[in-house]
Amino acid sequence: MYAIIDCNSFYASCERAFDPKLINKPLAILSNNDGCVISRNKEAKALGIPMGAPLFKYKEIITQKNIQIRSSNYSLYGDMSERVMKLLENFSPEVEVYSIDEAFIKLPESEDYQQVGLDIKNYIFQCTGIPVSVGIAPTKALSKAANNIVKKFPDKTNGSYAIDTEAKRIKLLKWLPINDIWGIGKGNKVRLQNKGAQTAYEFTQLTDDWVKRNMSIVGLRLKKDLEGEPTILFEDEVQNKKVIATTRSFEFTFSDKQNIKERIATFAARCAEKLRMQTSSCNVVMVYLKSDRNKKNELQHRANRILTLPYATNSTLTINEFAQKALDDIYKPGIKYKRAGVILTGLVQTDALQLDLFKNENPKHKQLMATMDTLNQKYGGRKIKMASQDLQRTWKMRQAYLSPEYTTKFSDIIVLNCRTI
DNA sequence: TCTGGGGTCCTAGGACCC
């Protein structure tokens, strides 16, 4: 049997775990630059704050209803996520971390799966203060569906629901609307509705042939999984990333090339760092620029440039050199740019590099990068940078409502004042 | 003034090879 453990309103729950003032209060977490809402607890949902709500459009209701807001604090969420995942290993050696707030685990045989789910939920809450929902079933897609039941009926399920009989599986599929199936998005929803299927059950009644032809092998796998035949693979080995990207919207729009060069340098450096962390090198660098598409009356421009490198590398210097070349190719003066990104692809394992007969990187880069990474890890805050980066810290994200890094920074650890009673 | 960021997988079609 598989279980999916899904943290409820994860970012909001992380904030609440360390700040008792937030208990039972509506709370929304904002995206980078405090632009829009990316997580909200159930109290905020009940007040009608939708996912993706732009902050400036909801200012009024936020003040009126006294909704608490926080800037996103990824050091905190990333650390809390690691803790939750680590704790799950107490229930099974086989854990697939699916996203920052979700994991699948393979459960050992049990007489009472419902109770296993409750045990997991209680344990995670006790150790971290994070509430989770647990769905249990013979396949991954069915466990996701069981999790939907938990979310829709929190009182009846108390946080855990298990599909452990054929009757429950059929009942679940007949209840589950087509667009709530994991893996069915907008496109396939329309396709299936046109075919007359409204529920997961009706989807499974279509022929394999039709599903394969209209929804590709991906759709067919999903159908098998819903039929109870485990077809979507369980992957507990952590895979290296195949694409590494650093992309941001700016806090303002601007046209000044020097400014944009500096950001591209910083994005390139961040990408190269992520690349070295998984001991990969890249063969391809892509850079893109976009103006603000919400400003209809301004001159629009979006462009990208893809450069293939002469040799695979993970050197910040080389990657930035090519990123800057790409930028030169696409930058147009006079455009107000709002967003840019650096994306690395063609990733290969660094230790399995093909050396070229003629073109190879200066070996000094390797030593320099190793030294830079060591120093930056030891002292934190990325103290060692390229000269082309933002040495003056002339720009930074707008994060007006940022909470402390309770778990990853010594100066932010909560201090208890104990008095004798 | 102000609307996120980072991924995965699959398919079709073109280029190229013998």
Next chain:
DNA sequence: TCTGGGGTCCTAGGACCC
């Protein structure tokens, strides 16, 4: 009446996820 056949690799774009 009637275009050769079989294959690989790469890329752009679509669809979906959290």
